[in-house]
Amino acid sequence: MSKDFQSKVYIFLERLWLVAAALGVCCVVYFLIMKDNDSALFFFGFFVLSALLYLLRKRQRVKYEKFLENNGNDYEPGKKID
Secondary structure (H helix, E strand, O other), rough: HHHHHHHHHHHHHHHHHHHHHHHHHHHHHHHHOOOOHHHHHHHHHHHHHHHHHHHHHHHHHHHHHHHHHHHHHHHHOOOOOO
């Protein structure tokens, strides 16, 4: 797997969780307006989980980019470094 492809995967997954978090917020607002508190609570949990996974993916991407800047010239994901 090339470094460029790996970076694109990290960015794609990061944005996917960001969209899921935004969708969760929209659903929470919608269900609160409709006075359906149970569904709003479910989507609030969905929002929290999506936001946490977004932050995790973002942190992972930033660490990977820093690693490539420092010494990633001969790095291949999955390959053991001796």
